[in-house]
Amino acid sequence: MGKVVLVTGANSGIGLALCERLLSHDAQLQLCLGCRNMQRAEAAKHALLVSHPKAQVSIIQLDVSSVHSVLRAAQEIRHRYNRLDYLYLNAGIMPNPHVDYKAFYKGLFSGRAIHMFSTGEGLLTQKDTLTSDGLQKVFATNLFGHFLLVRELEPLLCRPGCSSQVIWTSSSNAQRSAFCLDDIQHKGGVEPYSSSKYASDLLSLALNRRYNSQGVYSSVICPGLVMTNLTYGILPSFLWTLIMPLMWLLRMFTNTFTLMPYNGAEALFWLFMQKPETLDPLAKYHSLTSGLGNNYTQPRKVSTDNYVILTLCLQHPSPFPFHFKMDIDDTISSALYEKLLALEHTVRMKLKDEDLGHTS
Numbered sequence: 166m167g168k169v170v171l172v173t174g175a176n177s178g179i180g181l182a183l184c185e186r187l188l189s190h191d192a193q194l195q196l197c198l199g200c201r202n203m204q205r206a207e208a209a210k211h212a213l214l215v216s217h218p219k220a221q222v223s224i225i226q227l228d229v230s231s232v233h234s235v236l237r238a239a240q241e242i243r244h245r246y247n248r249l250d251y252l253y254l255n256a257g258i259m260p261n262p263h264v265d266y267k268a269f270y271k272g273l274f275s276g277r278a279i280h281m282f283s284t285g286e287g288l289l290t291q292k293d294t295l296t297s298d299g300l301q302k303v304f305a306t307n308l309f310g311h312f313l314l315v316r317e318l319e320p321l322l323c324r325p326g327c328s329s330q331v332i333w334t335s336s337s338n339a340q341r342s343a344f345c346l347d348d349i350q351h352k353g354g355v356e357p358y359s360s361s362k363y364a365s366d367l368l369s370l371a372l373n374r375r376y377n378s379q380g381v382y383s384s385v386i387c388p389g390l391v392m393t394n395l396t397y398g399i400l401p402s403f404l405w406t407l408i409m410p411l412m413w414l415l416r417m418f419t420n421t422f423t424l425m426p427y428n429g430a431e432a433l434f435w436l437f438m439q440k441p442e443t444l445d446p447l448a449k450y451h452s453l454t455s456g457l458g459n460n461y462t463q464p465r466k467v468s469t470d471n472y473v474i475l476t477l478c479l480q481h482p483s484p485f486p487f488h489f490k491m492d493i494d495d496t497i498s499s500a501l502y503e504k505l506l507a508l509e510h511t512v513r514m515k516l517k518d519e520d521l522g523h524t525s
């Protein structure tokens with residue numbers, strides 16, 4: 166029986182490109198597309214089967230922003246498969262983005278122009294909304310729904326004598342300054358995307374600590390800047406077309422402009438071929454494209470000087486000495502993990518109450 170791979174957000178962009186690459190590499194795969202929109206999912210499946218007619222591709226309806234949908238989809242996955250070798254947590258949103266053009270022009274003529282272009286730092290804010298579960302939508306989609314999915318798929322991921330990989334599509338826009346332990350949903354801020362991606366980096370660390378002993382290994386990747394529905398939601402396509410020559414020129418100076426979904430999926434694909442035991446839990450794996458268009462994957466250490474968040478978000482006085490940077494990383498990721506567990510408990514209780522309400 167071939168390996169089983171589940172990809173969330175597989176009907177477009179980086180997720181779909183990853184599926185194409187996986188099937189080109191291993192025709193025996195059992196590929197499952199986790200998508201909220203069935204029409205787009207069918208179109209993606211059709212496209213994959215056109216290029217790989219013998220491939221085993223199935224669809225699971227999954228809206229990661231909805232607790233009910235995640236629980237139902239996980240139940241169906243457990244029913245369909247008896248193993249899960251790779252879980253790609255790729256679905257993501259950046260709703261109602263707003264570009265700070267003033268900061269952009271200022272940054273353009275500063276020494277940090279390349280950094281600004283490759284991280285988008287200081288340029289973007291978003292207006293978040295609430296899900297029907299009462300959660301912040303960006304948090305629910307980019308982080309919490311995926312966390313719940315991992316928890317629900319534990320029996321398939323943790324199998325004695327076998328290892329499995331959980332792989333998060335994070336971003337170089339993940340910034341520690343946007344994240345706060347006291348507000349993990351980012352209710353009070355304007356950078357929910359950045360916060361959710363930083364939280365996914367922290368959560369991956371916690372998952373490794375929790376699950377490595379059971380053969381589950383978690384990694385995070387950065388796809389670079391890729392032209393997809395997500396980026397077309399930031400600037401209209403005519404503006405992207407206008408600045409595209411600048412993007413290609415900038416590729417000479419930064420290898421993070423992967424631009425095409427195929428290139429952006431590089432690190433996701435690279436991880437598929439690695440022995441999970443050899444991966445560094447403190448690394449973020451970057452998809453990079455050179456000026457000449459060659460793709461490669463590079464591990465870069467996740468930032469370890471998190472004392473800034475600690476001092477901002479944990480109660481004073483901080484009980485941790487500054488020279489304990491690695492431990493502090495661990496402490497914050499553990500604290501986030503505990504908060505997610507508590508939230509999971511709350512939403513499960515709420516669902517139970519609602520179910521009881523309906524039946525009585």
Ligand SMILES: NC(=O)C1=CN([C@@H]2O[C@H](COP(=O)(O)OP(=O)(O)OC[C@H]3O[C@@H](n4cnc5c(N)ncnc54)[C@H](OP(=O)(O)O)[C@@H]3O)[C@@H](O)[C@H]2O)C=CC1
Pocket residue numbers: 173174175176177178179180199200201202205227228229230231255256257258306334335336337387388389390391392393394395396
């Ligand atoms: N493009 C870029 O430059 C970068 C992207 N990323 C990350 O890459 C990932 C993929 O994004 P990308 O390919 O660029 O953008 P796309 O918008 O093309 O893909 C996002 C995918 O996520 C799916 N999705 C969104 N919300 C949900 C939901 N509630 N439930 C299930 N699926 C959902 C979308 O499905 P639907 O069609 O139904 O909307 C779509 O398939 C995201 O996590 C993004 O944050 C990170 C760094 C840079």
Ligand SMILES: CC(C)=CCC[C@@H](C)[C@H]1CC[C@H]2C3=C(CC[C@]12C)[C@@]1(C)CCC(=O)[C@@H](C)[C@@H]1CC3
Pocket residue numbers: 264269281282283284285288289335336337338389390396399400408
């Ligand atoms: C209006 C003009 C001429 C330029 C504006 C450019 C910005 C909109 C653009 C520059 C760097 C981009 C960027 C992202 C979005 C668009 C930019 C800010 C991301 C934040 C998109 C999502 C990600 O996850 C990041 C990796 C991207 C980083 C760079």
